[in-house]
Amino acid sequence: MHSQSEMYLQEMGLSEYEASTYVGLLQGGTSTAKEVANRAGVPQSRVYGVLDSLKTKGFVVVQEGRPKKFGPVEANRAVSQFREFKRREHVRKLDEIQGLGEHFLNAVDDADYGTATDEVDISWSYPNRHHILEKLERLAEDASEEILMITTPESFERIANHHAELLAAKAAAGVEIRALISDDREIDAAVRDRTTEMMEMRFVQDIRGRLYTYDGTNVLLAFKAPNDDGYVGISTTSPHLYATLSQLFELLWEDGEPV
Numbered sequence: 001m002h003s004q005s006e007m008y009l010q011e012m013g014l015s016e017y018e019a020s021t022y023v024g025l026l027q028g029g030t031s032t033a034k035e036v037a038n039r040a041g042v043p044q045s046r047v048y049g050v051l052d053s054l055k056t057k058g059f060v061v062v063q064e065g066r067p068k069k070f071g072p073v074e075a076n077r078a079v080s081q082f083r084e085f086k087r088r089e090h091v092r093k094l095d096e097i098q099g100l101g102e103h104f105l106n107a108v109d110d111a112d113y114g115t116a117t118d119e120v121d122i123s124w125s126y127p128n129r130h131h132i133l134e135k136l137e138r139l140a141e142d143a144s145e146e147i148l149m150i151t152t153p154e155s156f157e158r159i160a161n162h163h164a165e166l167l168a169a170k171a172a173a174g175v176e177i178r179a180l181i182s183d184d185r186e187i188d189a190a191v192r193d194r195t196t197e198m199m200e201m202r203f204v205q206d207i208r209g210r211l212y213t214y215d216g217t218n219v220l221l222a223f224k225a226p227n228d229d230g231y232v233g234i235s236t237t238s239p240h241l242y243a244t245l246s247q248l249f250e251l252l253w254e255d256g257e258p259v
Contacts, residue, residue: 005019005026006019007019012082014054017040017042017050018053018057018059021047021054022072024036024039025071027039029071030063030069030071030072031070031071032068032070033048033067036070057085058073058077058080058082059078060073125235128232132233133162135233136163136220139212139214140166140167143175144175144215146176146177146216147175147176147178147199148177148179148180148249149177149179149180150180150249151179151180151182151210152182152207152210153181153187155210156179156181156195157191161191167199168197168198171197171198171199172198177199177200178199178202178249178253179195179199179200180201180207180249180252181207181259182204182205192259201259202253202259203256203257209223213245217237217238218237219236219237219238219241219242220234221233221235222234
C-alpha cells in the first residue's frame with residue numbers, strides 16, 4: 001500500500017519504484033542497495049537503476065565504498081533539485097523541438113507541397129463544467145465580430161459571473177453578443193441588469209442543451225452526460241456547421257421574448 005508521501009512523489013513525476021525507494025531511504029537512512037531493495041520492495045535487478053535515477057534527479061547521495069551506500073537528500077532540498085532537473089529537461093526538450101522544427105520547415109520548403117485549400121473541421125471534447133467554461137472564455141477572447149448563445153438560465157448566470165469583464169470588453173469593442181435563454185425561470189436580477197448593458201437577450205421555450213457560436217466558425221455544444229460532473233462539451237471549428245446553426249438561432253430569435 002502506497003503512503004501519501006509516495007503518492008505526491010509520483011504526481012511530481014517519479015516512478016513507483018523511485019518514490020518507494022526515496023521514502024524508504026527517508027525512513028531508514030543511509031543503506032546498501034540490498035537494504036534499500038528489501039525495505040522499498042524493489043526487485044534486486046532494478047534497484048541500482050532506480051538509485052542512479054534518483055541521484056540524477058537530486059534525491060539521493062552516494063557514499064563510495066565496499067559496499068556502496070546510498071543516503072537520502074533532505075526533502076526540501078530534494079524537491080528544489082528536482083525542480084531544477086525538470087527545468088533543464090524542459091529546456092533541453094524545447095531546444096530539441098526547435099531544432100527538429102527547423103529541419104521540418106526546411107524539408108517542407110524543399111518538397112514544395114504548395115498551399116492546402118481544403119477546409120478542415122477540428123473537434124475537441126471537454127469532460128466537465130470547469131473545462132467548458134475555460135474553453136468558452138478562450139473562444140470569447142478570440143471573437144472579433146459575433147457571439148451567439150442558446151442556453152439555460154443556470155448556465156447563462158454562470159457564464160455572466162465568470163466572464164463579465166471579458167464580455168463587457170468585447171461589447172465595447174463592437175462585438176455583437178446575443179443570447180437566447182430558456183424560460184424555465186427568471187434570471188437573477190443582478191445578472192440581468194449587468195448583462196443588459198452588453199448584449200441582447202430573449203427568452204425562448206424548451207431549451208435543454210447549450211449551444212455557443214463565435215465569429216461564423218467556432219461552435220461549442222454542451223449537454224448533460226452520465227459522468228461525475230454531469231456535463232460534457234464538444235467544440236468544433238466548422239463554418240459549415242455554423243451556417244446551419246446560425247439559421248436555427250435566427251428562427252428562434254424571431255420567436256423569442258425580450259428579457
